[in-house]
Amino acid sequence: MGYDWDFWVVFREFGLLMHGLINTLKVTGLSLTFGVPLGLCLALLRLYGNWPIRVPVGIIIEFFRATPPIAQLFWFFFALPILIGVEIDPFKASVLTFSLQSSAFFAEVFRGGIVSIDKGQWEAAKAIGMNRNKSLKRIILPQAVKRMIPAFLERAIELMKTTTLVGTISYADLLYEANTIAQSTYRSLEVFTVAAGIYFVIIFVCSIGVRQLERRMARTGETTAH
Amino acid sequence: MTTVLSIQNIHKIFGDLEVLKGIDVNVEKSETIVILGASGSGKSTLLRCINFMEVPTSGRIVLSGKTIGKETAGKVIYNEAELNALRTRVGMVFQHFNLFPHMTVRENVMEGPRTVLKCDKDECGRRASKYLDKVGLGWKSEAYPSQLSGGQQQRVAIARALAMEPDIMLFDEATSALDPELVGEVLETIKELADEGMTMLIVTHELGFAYTVADRVLFLSEGRILEQGTPAEVLVYPKQDGTKNFLKGHGSFRLPEPKLD
Ligand SMILES: Nc1ncnc2c1ncn2[C@@H]1O[C@H](COP(=O)(O)OP(=O)(O)OP(=O)(O)O)[C@@H](O)[C@H]1O
Ligand SMILES: [Mg+2]
Numbered sequence: 001m002g003y004d005w006d007f008w009v010v011f012r013e014f015g016l017l018m019h020g021l022i023n024t025l026k027v028t029g030l031s032l033t034f035g036v037p038l039g040l041c042l043a044l045l046r047l048y049g050n051w052p053i054r055v056p057v058g059i060i061i062e063f064f065r066a067t068p069p070i071a072q073l074f075w076f077f078f079a080l081p082i083l084i085g086v087e088i089d090p091f092k093a094s095v096l097t098f099s100l101q102s103s104a105f106f107a108e109v110f111r112g113g114i115v116s117i118d119k120g121q122w123e124a125a126k127a128i129g130m131n132r133n134k135s136l137k138r139i140i141l142p143q144a145v146k147r148m149i150p151a152f153l154e155r156a157i158e159l160m161k162t163t164t165l166v167g168t169i170s171y172a173d174l175l176y177e178a179n180t181i182a183q184s185t186y187r188s189l190e191v192f193t194v195a196a197g198i199y200f201v202i203i204f205v206c207s208i209g210v211r212q213l214e215r216r217m218a219r220t221g222e223t224t225a226h
Numbered sequence: 227m228t229t230v231l232s233i234q235n236i237h238k239i240f241g242d243l244e245v246l247k248g249i250d251v252n253v254e255k256s257e258t259i260v261i262l263g264a265s266g267s268g269k270s271t272l273l274r275c276i277n278f279m280e281v282p283t284s285g286r287i288v289l290s291g292k293t294i295g296k297e298t299a300g301k302v303i304y305n306e307a308e309l310n311a312l313r314t315r316v317g318m319v320f321q322h323f324n325l326f327p328h329m330t331v332r333e334n335v336m337e338g339p340r341t342v343l344k345c346d347k348d349e350c351g352r353r354a355s356k357y358l359d360k361v362g363l364g365w366k367s368e369a370y371p372s373q374l375s376g377g378q379q380q381r382v383a384i385a386r387a388l389a390m391e392p393d394i395m396l397f398d399e400a401t402s403a404l405d406p407e408l409v410g411e412v413l414e415t416i417k418e419l420a421d422e423g424m425t426m427l428i429v430t431h432e433l434g435f436a437y438t439v440a441d442r443v444l445f446l447s448e449g450r451i452l453e454q455g456t457p458a459e460v461l462v463y464p465k466q467d468g469t470k471n472f473l474k475g476h477g478s479f480r481l482p483e484p485k486l487d
Contacts, residue, residue, distance in 0.1 A: 123279060124324035124383075128338035128390055129314035131306065138341055142328050 009185045010194050020177030021198060027091070027173065028160045031098035035159070038099065039106025047111060048132070064104035070165050073097045077169045090171035094163070102159045109151045113144030146217055153210045157203050174198060227254045229291075230393050230425045231276065236285035238271050238449075245271045246282070247449035253394065256423040260436040262460075263446030264472055269429045272446070273396045276427070277316040278309045289315060290393055314342055317387030317395040321402050323379045325371040331358065331382050332367040335389045343390065357385040361415050377408030381415050388419075395419065397428040413439075433476055437461050445469045 010017070045057045064072065077093035088096070117140050125135035167176035178195035182188040231253040238246040245268045253259060263269050274280040276287060278294070281304060287294045294312055295302040326334050335354045339345040345353070358364045361381035371379055380400055387395060397416065401409040413435045420426060420439050430436055436443060436457060443460040445453040447468045453460055464470050 118324075120320060120322050120324035121326065124320065124326070124386075126279065127277060127313055127316075127318040127320075128386070129310045129342040130338075131310050134341060138337065139326055143326075146328065 003189070005190060006187060007190050007194070009187045010181070010190050013181045013185070013191075016177045016181060017174065017195065017198070020172055020174035023091075023171065024160070024163055024173040024175075027094045027098060027163045027166060027171070028156075030095045031102050031159060031163070032156060034095070034099035035102035036106050038103035040110050042103060042107035043110035043114065044136075046107065047114060061104045061107050064101050065108070069097070069101055069162050070168065072101055073165055073169060090166065090169045093169060094166040094171050098159060098163060101162075102155065105155050105158075106152070109148050109155060110144070112151065113148040114140060116147060117143050149210060149214050149217075153207065157206070160203065161199070229253065230255050230257075230289070231427075232286075232288040233272075233276065234286040234288065236272070236275055236287070237283045238268070238275055238280060239283045245449050246275065248285070249449075249451060251444065251451070253425060253427065255425055257441050258420040258424075258426045258428065258439055259442045259444060260440040260457075261427060261429045261444045261446055262431075262433075262436065262472065267446045268449045269446055270398050273318070273398050273427060273429060276394075276396060277313050277318055278304065279318075310342075314338070314390050315393045317390055317392035319380070319383050319387055319395065319397045319400045321399045323371075323376070323383045323403075325379055325383055325386070327371050329370075330367065331363065331369050331371065331374070334371070334382055335385045338386065338390045353389045353391075354385075357388040358382070360388065360418075361385045362411075375408060376404045377411045380404065380412045384412075384415055384419075394425045394427065397426065397430070399429055399431065401430065401432060431476075433461060433473075445472065447472075 042057055042061055045053050046061065049057065073093065076097045077088060077090065080093075081088050114136075121139055121143065122135055125139040130138065163173060164175045166173050167179065170176070172180075174195055178191050182191040185191070229252050231251075233249055233251040233253075236246050236249045237244065249272055251259070261269050261272065271280060275282045278287075284302075286302070289312060294308065295304045297303075326337065329337065332354050335357055336350045339350045339353050354367070355364060358367060361384055363378060363381055363385065366374060366378065366382075371382065374382065384400075400416065401412050404412065409432070413432065416426070416428065417435075417439050428436075428439070438457075440457045442454060443457050444451050445460055445464075445466070445468070447466075453464060453466045453469045460469060461473065464473060
């Protein structure tokens with residue numbers, strides 16, 4: 001039973017796929033841009049805030065980690081507009097959802113990185129007169145971030161994959177456009193194979209890039225020998 | 227003589243454990259004081275109270291004539307900025323070096339002058355070169371801590387503390403984490419500082435070193451100074467049973483005379 005492959009239809013519609021890819025990258029990129037710094041803020045508040053700050057921040061983080069991303073997306077797209085009386089378009093709802101959702105995960109990555117740094121580093125910084133902010137910025141975070149790279153990459157990849165949900169609120173990402181093409185050409189096999197291939201190539205290339213970066217950083221001596 | 231540091235009736239309580247039970251010490255300029263005592267006697271806690279890594283439960287720290295903290299209604303209030311400023315004038319060297327692994331040797335030494343003291347670039351560079359040369363590691367400026375031996379790392383940590391040009395240096399078992407063959411180079415560096423007139427408080431288990439470097443030896447026992455005096459008075463002719471027992475315990479580890487022929 002030979003299936004008659006025909007990739008030509010996919011290439012004819014390649015412009016549409018690229019349009020979808022750009023939208024996927026836009027949502028992923030913007031969510032990272034907002035989610036990472038926000039995650040750092042949440043981590044610092046959770047670690048060093050006094051309890052009226054620490055507790056609600058902890059609840060927010062856990063809430064985003066413990067609810068399905070699609071439920072969050074629906075909430076920001078369908079429910080939030082009712083609450084605030086302003087329409088939110090699919091793009092904004094997507095970026096909003098995934099910025100917040102990923103920030104919750106990045107907060108935990110940052111927190112893990114920060115607490116993994118030896119107490120002696122804080123003490124050494126303190127002993128030369130650094131306050132807590134300076135210690136964090138100059139001594140703790142640079143070391144923590146280095147250790148976080150693998151976890152960070154994993155979250156970023158997870159985020160890119162999760163953004164495929166935006167199709168459910170009709171935001172035309174890569175998968176959404178692939179689906180459109182498949183519907184009109186009846187070439188599901190080819191279209192979805194190419195779409196999956198594109199995701200794979202991007203994620204794979206990023207992984208290699210980060211691993212390369214990690215290796216280069218490792219050369220500049222990560223550990224203190226005792 | 228000028229008193230650099232005055233420790234007055236310092237108490238420190240952790241939970242319901244009173245670790246320091248009223249310590250009084252005056253440290254004169256250029257004086258080298260060695261603090262001895264059994265494990266748990268409060269040596270580290272005493273050093274850590276001086277630069278407020280631990281806040282004393284009561285008592286007073288006076289550095290270069292200035293009392294730290296504000297006394298209001300019998301309670302002393304410490305303000306973070308004041309404590310950070312104090313710490314720039316008190317150098318501390320740790321048992322585990324605690325160098326910043328993401329910075330080169332030179333960057334480690336410049337970090338304090340640059341980001342805390344806000345020295346300009348020339349001054350930071352001058353201090354880094356001066357103090358790295360002093361500990362004999364100018365040639366390792368561009369290395370990372372992980373590329374150095376333990377002894378070298380500890381000497382960089384000493385240079386890092388010196389670069390702040392502090393009034394006094396604190397050493398908490400600076401050689402305890404080192405392989406025996408690396409202890410000597412660090413002790414020599416400390417000895418040179420003593421000879422140059424640095425004011426120092428040194429916690430160590432190296433009794434031979436204590437004997438040669440100290441102007442005064444304090445023996446701490448259960449949070450009190452049990453005995454103090456010149457190295458000979460405390461180490462050779464101790465008066466208190468506590469001191470005698472401590473020295474006996476250490477005596478049993480003395481190596482036999484080497485037989486060379
Ligand atoms: N942060 C802390 N919280 C509670 N207890 C502490 C703390 N720091 C020290 N202690 C206790 O205080 C006592 C004295 O500790 P300290 O470290 O000052 O002793 P030490 O003389 O330096 O001993 P060693 O020779 O083992 O270093 C110990 O019983 C220790 O368990
Ligand atoms: Mg100790």
